[in-house]
Structure formats: C-alpha cells, structure tokens
Amino acid sequence: MKDVVAQILNLQNRDIALLSVLRKIKAVPADVSAFESEIKKAQAELDGFKSGLSALEASRAEMRAERRAMEAKAEKYSGQLLGMKKREDYDALEAEIAKLRDAAGAIEEKELGILFEIDERRETLSKLETDTEIAIVKLKGDIASAQASLASLDAERVSAEGAFEAARKEVSRPEWVDAYMRLKAAGKPLPLVVRLDKGQCGGCFLKVSADTADRVVSSGEPVFCEHCGKILYIDA
Numbered sequence: 456m457k458d459v460v461a462q463i464l465n466l467q468n469r470d471i472a473l474l475s476v477l478r479k480i481k482a483v484p485a486d487v488s489a490f491e492s493e494i495k496k497a498q499a500e501l502d503g504f505k506s507g508l509s510a511l512e513a514s515r516a517e518m519r520a521e522r523r524a525m526e527a528k529a530e531k532y533s534g535q536l537l538g539m540k541k542r543e544d545y546d547a548l549e550a551e552i553a554k555l556r557d558a559a560g561a562i563e564e565k566e567l568g569i570l571f572e573i574d575e576r577r578e579t580l581s582k583l584e585t586d587t588e589i590a591i592v593k594l595k596g597d598i599a600s601a602q603a604s605l606a607s608l609d610a611e612r613v614s615a616e617g618a619f620e621a622a623r624k625e626v627s628r629p630e631w632v633d634a635y636m637r638l639k640a641a642g643k644p645l646p647l648v649v650r651l652d653k654g655q656c657g658g659c660f661l662k663v664s665a666d667t668a669d670r671v672v673s674s675g676e677p678v679f680c681e682h683c684g685k686i687l688y689i690d691a
C-alpha cells in the first residue's frame with residue numbers, strides 16, 4: 456500500500472512536470488504575438504509623432520507663403536506710390552501698405568513660434584527614432600529567442616513524456632494506474648491523487664464519510680473522494 460502510493464505520487468509528479476512543459480510550449484505563440492503588437496505600437500507612436508511634425512511644417516510653409524504674398528504686394532504698392540497724383544490716393548495706398556506690412560509682421564511672429572516648436576519636435580523625433588529602433592531590435596530578439604526556445608521545449612517535452620511513461624510502468628498495481636489514467640482522460644485538473652487529512656479531502660477540502668476514510672486506510676485499492684472524485688491516500 457505504502458509502495459503503490461509512493462509510485463502513483465511519483466507518476467503524478469512526472470505528469471505535473473510534463474504539464475508544465477506543455478504550458479510553456481502553448482505560451483510561446485501568445486508571447487510572440489504580444490511582442491509583435493508591442494513592435495506595432497512603437498512604430499505607430501513614431502509614425503504619429505512624425506505626422507504631427509509634418510502637419511506643423513506644412514502649416515509653417517503655408518504661413519510663409521501667405522506672408523511672402525503680402526510682402527510682395529506691399530512692395531508692389533510701394534513702387535506705385537510715386538505715381539500717385541492725388542494726395543488721398545497716395546494716403547490710401549500708403550495705409551494699405553502699412554496694413555499689409557502689419558499683417559505680414561503678425562504672421563512672421565507666429566511663424567517664429569511654430570519654428571521654435573518645430574525645432575524642439577525635431578530634436579524629440581531624433582531621440583524617439585533612436586529609442587524606437589532600440590526597442591524594436593530588442594523585441595525582435597525576444598521573438599527570435601521565444602521561437603528558438605520551442606526547439607529546446609520540445610526536447611524537454613519528449614524527455615518529460617518518457618519520464619511519465621517510465622513512472623507509469625513502475626506502478627506495481629495496474630488498478631491504480633487505470634484509476635489515475637481515467638481521471639486524467641476525463642480532464643480532471645491535477646493533482647489527481649490527494650492526501651486525506653483528518654477525514655478531509657486534499658482536493659476539494661470537504662469531509663469524506665467515515666466509510667470512505669476507513670477504506671483509504673485498509674482496502675489497498677484506489678479509493679475516490681465522494682465529492683470531487685479524486686484518488687485519496689493517507690501518509691503511511
């Protein structure tokens with residue numbers, strides 16, 4: 456009885472080790488796609504920053520064109536001033552010139568503000584480009600090593616499966632293996648073999664009947680918890 460319990464617990468430990476390898480293998484694709492979406496996010500952030508800067512540069516170019524058109528117009532009117540015969544025409548044209556120059560000056564001031572911001576953003580962009588590049592190189596490395604780990608995880612799986620099979624053959628009483636494999640096939644979560652402690656099942660933590668507890672002690676057969684169906688054992 457004591458031997459078979461030790462053997463079945465050993466089988467269960469091998470099974471837990473195998474499950475852990477299988478979980479690691481299963482996690483790889485999720486890890487890879489998480490890294491891939493981080494790459495996309497970093498790239499999108501950089502692109503967003505770049506298009507913000509482009510928009511600013513475009514609006515600066517627009518302002519400059521508008522200002523230059525005003526300056527050219529003011530220049531042209533200045534050339535016409537001397538040709539003005541009437542005093543009021545001269546004054547009106549002069550006022551128009553002053554208005555144009557004022558407006559051009561106001562635009563120039565705004566342009567300077569934008570230029571300052573453009574300079575700042577260009578500096579930020581160059582840092583952001585470097586940081587993004589570094590981050591993406593690192594993430595690509597993470598993806599590569601996650602994919603490379605699949606090969607060694609697969610070797611681990613093969614060896615864990617071998618260990619499980621070996622442990623299965625070591626169990627001296629087939630009815631214990633059968634009981635274990637039935638619970639495993641039914642998809643019951645590990646552990647499948649649980650300790651009965653002071654009448655309480657170590658799987659569901661409910662109290663089992665006195666009859667069940669007695670059979671665990673004396674029958675030598677696998678005895679199941681009447682609540683959760685797991686195999687019970689007691690410390691020898």
Ligand SMILES: [Zn+2]
Pocket residue numbers: 656657658659660661680681682683684685
């Ligand atoms: Zn139970």
